[in-house]
Amino acid sequence: MSTGQVHPSWHPIDDGLVRRLIAEQFPQWAGLPVERYPSGGTVNAMYRLGDGMVVRLPLVKGGAEDVAMEQEWLPLVAPHLPTAIPEVLGAGSPAEGYPWPWSVYRWLAGQNPETEALSEPVLLAKDLAEFVAAMRSITLPGAPEAHRGGPLASLDTSTRAAIEELREIPQEGVDCDAAAAVWEEALRVPGWDGPPVWLHADLMPGNLLVDSGRLTSVIDFGCMGVGDPACDLFPAWNLLPADAREVFREALGVDDATWTRGRARTLSQALVALPYYRKTNPAMAHNARHVIRVVLGKD
Template sequence: MSAGQMHPGMYPVDGDLVRRLVAGQFPQWAELAVERRPSGGTVNAMYRLGDDMVVRLPLVQSGAGDVSMEQVWLPRLAPHLPVRIPEVLGAGEPALGYPWPWSVYRWLAGEHPEAGALSEPVPLAEDLAAFVAAMRSITLPAAPQAHRGGPVASLDAETRAAIKQLREIPQEGVDCDAAAAVWEEALRAPDWDGPPVWLHADLMPGNLLVDGGRLASVIDFGCTGLGDPACDLFPAWNLLPRDAREVFREALVVDDETWIRGRGRTLSQALIALPYYRRTNPAMACNARHVIRAVLDDG
């Protein structure tokens, strides 16, 4: 669970506010119990509502667009995907001083997978590849541009700034020269020259739910849209061990250039996240360290 103030401008969400928002806009659920759910998420608070629902509220303005995105696109994407995704049961509006839209979803059971502690890594890799392939095959009109879905070079300034920051935090033990070399290789790789494909665009362990070691659900589609297929290769390094990583790659038939871009994109996200979240979000910082090790060990 997040600790401390992750971002400036965070709205002070608590259980009492959630109860009052639900009672005011969804009176049929006013008597249900409200319970804060521990989460490693960065821009939303999650509250269990009764036994079968969950309320998701942005903590910062940058998360408000994600809620609206999901309300529009989740019902359209769900029929095309091999696992469950969030189902919007209620679209909440700003009220009681709370300034942003929010949603009530059906509760999805499962556990977040943990890198280094997977019970079925190879079958999970196959499940993840099937999900990514299904996303790529979707054709829906008026699709948005995915967050992070553009050229690798668009991440260059922020990635280099993060490497510079990490050079000043020697206790993290990051081989910044090696990280910079991997990033330079990603920049040299040709940009995707095919048609943009549908992406989840944020396949972090915290956005996956597993049951019995197998993929049961994928959540948090706030970054979804069209872009470079390399953007959905993140699980190769943020979750899967080496043998399962190869299964994931083979199942998706990933060419060398796309693999290099995917590795660079995954590393970039981790390099940026580590100095930002190292004191405020242990889950994000821990996964960032894992990614950096996995990418650098991958050569």
Template sequence: MHPGMHPVDGDLVRRLVAGQFPRWAGAAVERVPSDGTVNAMYRLGEDMVVRLPLVAGGAGDVALERTWLPRLAPHLPTPVPEVLGAGRPAEGYPWPWSVYRWLAGENPEPGALSEPVLLAEDLAGFVTAMRSITLPAAPQAHRGGPVASLDAATRAAIEELRGIPEEGVDCDAATSVWEEALRAPVRDGPPVWLHADLMPGNLLVAGGRLTAVIDFGCAGAGDPACDLFPAWNLLPADAREVFRAALDVDDATWTRGRGRTLSQALIALPYYRRTNRAMADNARHVIRTVLAEA
């Protein structure tokens, strides 16, 4: 998927665990099927998972999660990853890695939600709790800055998609939605705590309800519009309105959130269309959903 990816396999994970956490050396190691783009995951025994960055850019996320997850978890209504072991570079593997407690559940799929309205309420509760956190010295959330900071990359992606007619993206309509987001008033207030990457792959559900939120590598403070992603990348129209009402989102924040979600999808589609089917399919879903709403 990316240049500079480090090869990771079960044998490497076994050697890393045995060398640094001998108490877990005999536990079974099994690759966890994942559409993630930055980390590989291996189940360790029955109740743990090893998570290793695939690229150098993911190494900083490891430190961020180790620092902030223990502080954020007590304030959240939904289970989040618990760091059990802090791994170091070794065995030719160049970056820090972590062992987490295993969290049960499945990733939700757009169009296949059994309880979309209840899931929307659960997601709104999680986002509300994140926003209410007052822990000081928060890092800046990835993608949490001004909408305008995404302008160059978004317009470049739109032009790239013009050259891929088989994707069928209405690039003029996408440009119009994006420019509306750029014109939306900026929030008048301090930044708030965000997860900042509420993709379906970072959510776990059981029985249609939210059971856990994972991957806090993008978390930090920023524009609350950043955590509106599920409105378009996951929820159907009726549940989307429930999500918006539960969060009491004003028009300007909604417009920025829609634009941010569209921007992420427009950038992801040409990048992942041949290397990560799930990411590309979700990007197509977002583009269709956003343009239909707009």
């Protein structure tokens, strides 16, 4: 869970506000217990509603677009996927001084996987590959562009800026020259020249739920859309150990160029996240350090 205000424009949310919103817009659920659910997420607040539901409210304006995305597309993509995903039970509107749309979802049980404590990493790799392959096979018309799903070069400015910022934080111990070399190598490989494919586009450990080591649910589809298939290779470096990483790659049949772009995209996300979250979100910062070590061969 975050230890401080991550974004400067966070909107304050508390139990009372959630109760008032529910009572006004979904009176059938008024009176059910409301309890803040601790999460390492940085864009939304989550509240348990009774035993079987969760309320998800954007903390920042940008998250409001994600709410609309999920309300429109989750019911359409769900039938195509082998894994449970969030089911929208109620679409909330701005009220009570809260300025953005919000949602009520069915509660999905499970735990976020921890990189250091995977009980079935190879089986989890196969589960993840099955999910990614199913996403890629979707052919729904009118698909939005995935967040961060465009050409690798579109991330160049932010990635280089993050590397330079990390040079000014020597206590993090990041080999910035090595990170720059990995990034520059990836920019030289061919880009994706096939049709854009459907992506979750944010397969972080915090967006995965497991039980007994196996994938049970994938959550937070606010970045979804179509783009470069390399965008859904994140778990190879942000979660899976080396042997399971190869199982994941083989199951998806990833070519060398796409694998290189996927590694660079995962590294870029970590490089940007570490200086931003190092003092405010321990979970995000911890995973960023893990990715950097793995990609640079320090782990």
